[in-house]
Amino acid sequence: MTKKKNKLFIVILSILILILACFFGVKAVYKSYFAPKVSVTSINSNIELNDWNLIKKFLPNNINLSLKEINVSSTTEFSDSELTDLFILALREEPDAIKDLTGLKVDIENDDINIYVDINYKNIPFQGKLTFTAQSKDGKGIFHYKEGKVGFIDISKDTIFKNLQDNSILSFDKNNGDIILSFKDIIKYLQIKSIKVEDNKIVIVFNxxxxLLSSIFPNLN
Structure with a gap:
């Protein structure tokens, strides 16, 4: 009887040790790979887009005046904190896309634009990292989706883009995985000539x- 009790005790103890090992193993994996590590800005932060402050960024460096038109060009920079605010404001227009999103941060590193996103899934916080590259095309700035991960799990572009809809600042090419930045609804006639990552900032050249008179006298040559 004593031997049977000892065997039962050993079995129970082994099961408990296995359960504890699994628990602490899962906890260690979660903390190492999935738990938030980078501080982000809350999606509910008090952020307001001041159109005038935005316009001041694009005040022209060069102006060429003719009877028909005014040609202007400008070079401006956006820091990662400014891009964070712009992305948060744009995503607020997408309630279905951000229902589990609690925070976001843009971090510019080398030639990449990294977006850290905090997600609350079943009351468990996770952090993902999305990486984009920047280029310009057809007067717009394009952020191309390069890769994304939550821990060691890859995030497909379909997962990122499926619930996103175009808004006043951003539009989305879901087939190519592109976020398209355009200010045409804020500053008319403005186009993005080039966009690049430089010194941990996004440098954008506008023209x-x-x-001018052609809008008043349409037959003027």
Whole structure:
């Protein structure tokens, strides 16, 4: 009887040790790979897009005036904190896309634009990292989705883009995995000529052609 009790005790103890090992193993994996590590800005932060402050960024460095039009060009920079605010404001227009999103941060590193996102899934916080590259095309700035991970799990572009809809600042090419930045609804006639990552900032060159007398006298040559 004593031997049977000892065997039963050993079995129970082994099961408990196995359960504890699994628990602490899962906890260690979670803390190492999935738990938030980078501080982000809350999606509910008090952020307001001041159109005038945005316009001041694009005040022209060069102006060429003719009877028909004004040609202007400007170079401006966006820091990662400014891009964080812009992305948060844009995503607030997408309630279905951010229902589990609690925070976001843009971090510019080398030629990559990293976006850290905090997600609360079943009351458990996770952090993902999305990486984009920047380029310009057809007067717009394009952030191309390069890769994304939550821990060691890859995130497909379909997962990122499926619930996103175009808004006043951003539009989305879901087939190519592109976030398209355009300010045409804020500053008319403005186009993005080039966009690049430089010194941990996004450097954007704008140009625009503003019709002058031609808008008043359409037959003027």
């Amino acid at each position: 625009g052609t503003i019709p």
